[in-house]
Amino acid sequence: MDQDDRLLHRSSFGAAAAAYAEHRPDYAQAAVRWALESAPGPRVLDLGAGTGKLTATLVAMGADVVAVEPDPAMLTELRRALPAVRALPGSAEAIPLPDGSIDAVLAGNAMHWFDMAVAGPEIARVLTPAGILAGLWNVMDDRVGWVAGLARVSGSAAVGPRDVPTSWRTETAGMHLPKTGAARFGSPEQAEFPHGQRRTADALVATLATRAGMLVMPGREREATLGRIRAYLASRPETADGEFTLPMLTCVLRVRRL
Template sequence: MKDQVHHSAAAGYKTAADTYIKGRPDYPPQVGEWLTRTLGLDGHKTVIDLGAGTGKFTGRLVATGAQVIAVEPVAQMLEKLADTWPDVLAVSGTASDLPLPDASVDAVVCAQAFHWFASREALDEIARVLKPGGKLGLIWNLRDTQVSWVPKLDAIVNALEGDTPRYYTGAWRKAFPHPAFGALQVQQFHHGHTGSPEDVIFNRVRSTSFIAALPQAQRAKIDEQIRGLIAEEPELQGRDVVTVPYETAAFVVVKGG
């Protein structure tokens, strides 16, 4: 199974689980309605949290009343999830090797994850475990590049991505259309991640897989670049609390739809 996990995820998330928890933003309130109305989750449904990581999105699924099965291949992330959500069934697995029977779940949700495994093979496997009419939800939190300083921060990060799959490249869309699913439908929401610069900027960047996997000296250089950006930006300089603007993109496709 390790061979199915991209090297950036395997190396970076192995060491960055704690930083991931501190640095990653929550999701906007509208996501609750998206889960219940668009994905149809309630106390009678079963949902897979696929690529669940440390469980950052798991609580949103639990709140719907649905039975949640968290699937994650990186052991260190799965351990954090199990500690946070002891009542959730947490299992080791990948998108192309789900440890579940055919037609056994009502929905699969990939939060901040689908770009890692976007392929025909993964969609075949997701379709296998979904019931007829079941739904696949894909959701990402993205820094809002309409705010002037955000592209400058993104440039620092993106310069180091190498061959790491990323949402913004759009490469994940090549997995669609898929014969088992209908057309992608999207909703977008806006929100902010407010806190200390250490958490909402530095730890967010440090939790990026390919940055977490770098040697310490290179990570220190990135910190220096970010400090320089903060010092130059009026919206950031000298502030103990800042807000990083986000937009959330939420997609759904229906099996047989």
């Protein structure tokens, strides 16, 4: 994806902020605990916080959380859902916090949008020594037959390379910060944790419609893609009637500031 496409995709979510808040899943608590297990303190920044899906999990776990989000519509949804959380406008490339004020920086389904050449030093600036940077991604478990079929039918706009486990490992393996400059980061670690989301066929279609590739797709093509997904879900006994659990993993990439 070139820089212009990247900017288009990452700025697309605001138009669907309410749907994002309603339909995107939370994060497995075991994954969040692993991300934070060696952090030097309780102060956590949810960076690129969106509508607060990861923020809410952190709050439920008792972390001292501040959220930073660049999109005004997404930030409005976050503040509505979590009015007690300190939520600030800002980005990974310009974090509105003092030097050394954070023990862990977490990013839920967001790190792939960061310009790490700029965000890397900025994240290092706000982290304490030995602080943690962790990206978390909710991916569909395509080891399950009907989920693999859904990924094939949906196409890369709805189910991209970071949305299934095998390609997630490859796509994120080099996403750690470069070991250059005054602040250095250690070697990356990856881990995966079982998760799931209760859905109906309509709700799952609505979830996939909030993916960036779908949001920027021309209207006629988007409706055709969603129609194929609806038809596939209607054809499968696992998803044709009532509620079901979408098998997922919360996958984590973690590095430590040295």
